[in-house]
Amino acid sequence: MVSVNMLLFNSEYMDFGEMDRCCHHYGALFWYAERLAMSKQSSNPKFSKCCLQGKISVPLFPSPPVLLQNLLSGIDPRSRHFFEHIRTYNSMFAFTSLGGKVDANMNDGGGPSQFVISGQNYHRIGSLLPTEGQKPKFAQLYIYDTKNEVANRMGHFSERSSRSSLDQSLVNDLMKMIDESNVFAKTFRRVRDHIEDGVENVALRLFHNRHQNPNSYNLPNVDEVAALIVGDFDSSDCGRDIIIRTQNGYLQRIPKYHVSFLPLQYPIIFPYGNGKYAKGISFSIESTNDCDWKREGVSFREWVAFRLQERGNECNMLIRSRRLLQKFVVDCYSMIESGRLFFYRNRQHIIRREVLSGIQEAIDRGDTNAATIGSRIMLPSSFTGGRRYMFNNCQDAMAICKAFGYPDLFITMTCNPKWPEIERQIAKHGLSTYERPDIACRVLRAKLDQLMADFRKGEFFGKTMAGTLTFVSY
Ligand SMILES: [Zn+2]
Known part of the structure; x- marks a missing residue:
C-alpha cells in the first residue's frame, strides 16, 4: 500500500549539478553526490573510487605526442x-x-x-x-x-x-x-x-x-x-x-x-x-x-579504476578515445573476471567444503552421486552473477518476505542517457553517451544511492521495515 506521503513529494527533477568536485589526492573529478558516506555533511567531501583516498599512487599519464x-x-x-x-x-x-x-x-x-x-x-x-x-x-x-x-x-x-x-x-x-x-x-x-x-x-x-x-x-x-x-x-x-x-x-x-x-x-x-x-x-x-x-599490491581492478578517471591535470587520452575506450573497458573487464575465475579455480578445496555443508543445496545441484563430483568448478556466492550468488540473493529476498511480508512495490531503475548531468558532461568534449559508458554508470549509481537514501529516510513510503537487513546488489 502506497503511503499518502508519496503525494507530498517534490516532483521537480533533482539535478546533481556539475562534475566539479576534485579528489585532493590525484585530482580526479566527481559529482558531489558521489562523496563517501562519512563525509556526507562535510563541505570538504572525500572520494574513494579513484585512488582509495590516496592509497593508490600510480603515475599520471604524461602528455601525449x-x-x-x-x-x-x-x-x-x-x-x-x-x-x-x-x-x-x-x-x-x-x-x-x-x-x-x-x-x-x-x-x-x-x-x-x-x-x-x-x-x-x-x-x-x-x-x-x-x-x-x-x-x-x-x-x-x-x-x-x-x-x-x-x-x-x-x-x-x-x-x-x-x-x-x-x-x-x-x-x-x-x-x-x-x-x-x-x-x-x-x-x-x-x-x-x-x-x-x-x-x-x-x-x-x-x-x-x-x-x-x-x-x-x-x-x-x-x-x-x-x-x-x-x-x-x-x-x-x-x-x-x-x-x-x-x-x-x-x-x-x-x-x-x-x-x-x-x-x-x-x-x-x-x-x-x-x-x-x-x-x-x-x-x-x-x-x-x-x-x-x-x-601489499594494487589490484588490476583498482589500477583500471584509477586510470578511468577524468582529471584536470591529465591529458585524458584514455577516456576521450571514444570507441577505443569501449574496447579497452571490455578488454579490462574480461581480464578482471578471468582473474577472479582463476582465483576460485585454485581454491576449490575451500569452496567445495563450504558448498557441501548445505545438504539441500548439494541435492539441488545434482550431487547425489559421489562419482559425479569430479573436476567440476564451483563458484562461490561472492562471485557476482554466478549461480550461487543468484540463489543466495533469492533466498535473502524470500527470507525478508517471510519476516516482514510481501513488498508493495517492485522498482526497476534504468539509466536515461538524456539525464542533464550526463548530457552536460559529455558535451564538454563533444562526445556521445555511448562513448563515455563510465559517466552513464556513475550517474546511475549516484541516483540509485540517492533513491535508496530517500527510501530509508522514510520521506515517501514511511518507515523502512527491512532497510537495515536487506542486502542491495547493483
Ligand atoms: Zn582520488
Missing part, C-alpha cells in the same frame, strides 16, 4: 575522422591480436556503437617474420617489408572497411609518431635492422619484471622492456618473459599480467609504451601508516 594532442584538441583537421576510426587505427599499429570473439552483428542496426566479445579473451603475438606466403600482421609489420609499410598496414583493413575511408597521410604521421615515441616500436625496429643486416637466427625477449620501478614517472627505455638475442639460446630459464622467435608459424599468448600486455595492444592509448599495470605497484606511504591496511 604533439600529433595526438592536436587530434585530441581538434586543432588537426583530421581529428573527427581519426576518432571515427580510432579502433581501426589502433589495430593497425597494435603489436598483438585480440583473441576474444568479437560480435560485430551488434552494430548492424541503427543503435549506438557497441563492442561485444564472447568466449575467453586473450592477446596473442606471432613470430618476428611471417611464414612463407603469408602477409605480415601486427608486430611483423614493424619488421617485414617496411619499404611498403603504409600500404601493408592499410591493406589489412581494406576488406573490413572501405580503404578509401582511411587517411594515408594520417597513417604516415601516426607511424612516424609511434616510431619516435613508442619503446616497443623502437625494439621491433632494432630487430628489423638486424635482419636486414643478414642476421637470420634472432629472437626477442620481452621482459616481465626488468622494468623500472612501476611507481616511477620516467619513461622506459628499450633495454628495460626487451632484449635481442642473436643465435641459439636456452629458453628454459626465461620465467614469465615472452620469447618471440624469428619464424615458428604459431601464435603465443601474452600472460594477462605481463607488464607489456596493454601497451602492446593499445599503442594509441599508451603512445610511449609505458603506463602499464604491474603486480609490483605498491600502495602509497599513507596506507603503510594505516594499521588496518594489510594488502
